[in-house]
Amino acid sequence: EADIYQTPRYLVIGTGKKITLECSQTMGHDKMYWYQQDPGMELHLIHYSYGVNSTEKGDLSSESTVSRIRTEHFPLTLESARPSHTSQYLCASSTPGTGRYEQYFGPGTRLTVT
Amino acid sequence: DAKTTQPPSMDCAEGRAANLPCNHSTISGNEYVYWYRQIHSQGPQYIIHGLKNNETNEMASLIITEDRKSSTLILPHATLRDTAVYYCIVIGAGSARQLTFGSGTQLTVLP
Numbered sequence: 001e002a003d004i005y006q007t008p009r010y011l012v013i014g015t016g017k018k019i020t021l022e023c024s025q026t027m028g029h030d031k032m033y034w035y036q037q038d039p040g041m042e043l044h045l046i047h048y049s050y051g052v053n054s055t056e057k058g059d060l061s062s063e064s065t066v067s068r069i070r071t072e073h074f075p076l077t078l079e080s081a082r083p084s085h086t087s088q089y090l091c092a093s094s095t096p097g098t099g100r101y102e103q104y105f106g107p108g109t110r111l112t113v114t
Numbered sequence: 115d116a117k118t119t120q121p122p123s124m125d126c127a128e129g130r131a132a133n134l135p136c137n138h139s140t141i142s143g144n145e146y147v148y149w150y151r152q153i154h155s156q157g158p159q160y161i162i163h164g165l166k167n168n169e170t171n172e173m174a175s176l177i178i179t180e181d182r183k184s185s186t187l188i189l190p191h192a193t194l195r196d197t198a199v200y201y202c203i204v205i206g207a208g209s210a211r212q213l214t215f216g217s218g219t220q221l222t223v224l225p
Contacts, residue, residue, distance in 0.1 A: 043158070043215045090157045101148055101205050103213055105157030 003027055006091050006106035013081055014114055021076045021109045023091030032074040033103065035090040036060060043090065049074055081113040118202045123220040126196075132189040134219050136202030139183040145206045147178060149187045150215070151198040158201070158215070161187065192223045 003026040013019055025032065034047040035058075045058030049068040063085070064078050074093075078085055088110045092103040119137040126132040138147065148163040162169055162176045164185070169176045175188040189196055201218040 042217065043213075045213075088155075092157070101146065101203075101213060102160045102163070103158075104160065108155070108157050110155075 004106040010110050012112045023074045025093040029093035031094040033092040037088045083113045120219045126192045132192040134187040137184045138204045145204050147185050148203040150201045153198040197223045
């Protein structure tokens with residue numbers, strides 16, 4: 001059983017608010033990822049990190065930002081939430097080693113911006 | 115990374131084996147076949163992966179054809195909790211930084 005946690009699980013917030021979605025893993029994984037997924041749609045990578053102080057944008061453009069100050073923690077921040085940010089946000093981490101692509105996903109945060 | 119093709123949906127009776135096919139005819143020699151599933155409203159879950167040989171773990175078996183152009187994920191005794199979207203992903207051992215999930219196969223296990 002993978003140990004990756006996301007909080008909150010559900011968040012309803014008004015337009016213009018600043019929010020931070022938390023993601024933590026206790027497996028010591030160097031690689032961590034943020035995906036965005038609308039209901040019934042594909043997952044899209046929005047951010048990834050290969051280690052502390054390493055962050056990169058994914059293929060889907062996002063107004064969110066991330067930080068990686070500690071190995072186990074990879075929070076995602078939206079400075080000013082808008083209704084277009086309404087979606088599910090999934091955090092994942094992956095095992096080390098070349099050729100290993102087993103990613104372990106958290107339960108997700110379902111964000112609704114009103 | 116090679117593109118994969120999966121049927122959009124399948125049904126399976128509870129207790130029977132579920133066989134989910136995947137075509138990856140453009141797969142290259144250093145690309146692995148990975149299977150994930152996503153139960154409604156949850157994060158994807160890793161199931162199994164393979165390169166050339168058939169693989170088995172506590173969740174499933176993966177059968178890869180000799181030419182590696184297709185594979186089959188087998189859930190030996192499907193339960194209602196196996197109802198999910200199953201994704202077949204082909205990914206190289208090199209610089210890939212993400213998993214690209216296509217539309218997958220919606221497996222519905224019927225009582």
